[in-house]
Amino acid sequence: MPVRLITPRRFGDARGWFTESYNRRTFEALGITADFVQDNHAFSGPAGVLRGLHFQRPPNAQAKLVRCVRGAIWDVAVDVRRGSPTYGRHAAATLDAQSGRQLFVPRGFAHGYVTLTADAEVEYKVDDFHAPQAEGGLVWNDRSLALPWPLKGMTPVIADKDLAWPEFDSFDSPFDYDGVPLDPLDG
Secondary structure, three states, rough: OOOEEEOOOOEEOOEEEEEOOHHHHHHHHOOOOOOOOOOEEEOOOOOOOOEEEEEEEEOOOOEEEEEEEOOEEEEEEEEEEEEOOOOOOEEEEEOOOOOOOOOEOOOOEEEEEEOOOEEEEEEEEEOOOOOOEEEEEOOOOOOOOOOOOOOOOOEEEEHHHHHHOOOHHHHHEEEOOOOOOOOOOOO
């Protein structure tokens, strides 16, 4: 499955709007067949909170469907599948409550985001349960990845755990390429 940027349709009137943020049939038509088993909700107070780059190692690897339900974030997925022609490359998008866009992050990608606004809330579905023993990650500011974090003069607020992840060049990936390269995101 590729990294996908999804914009669910909204139905609005004078009261506001309604959307299906997830519909199994709709997502299967897009090629997303993940069987989601857990929903997570994160709140970040200040702008500049940076979370990531995270993944869970097999056999507890997770695909994620990420959306911002309050405020805005810059969301990124980094290809960490050994043998991939796009190994070490990333796809990123701004997700915000106003647009309702979502990012599907398949297994084999490190995931992270930075809050662009204060009081941001992010919800995401995962297709395997949280397994602390399987946690892994890459340091957010790795020079070889050169991710264009949109910090705009902000000093990022980062957990100590996220500062301690290894750099990409010394990383031994537990993921193998599945034949689906990382494509540019639409929109």
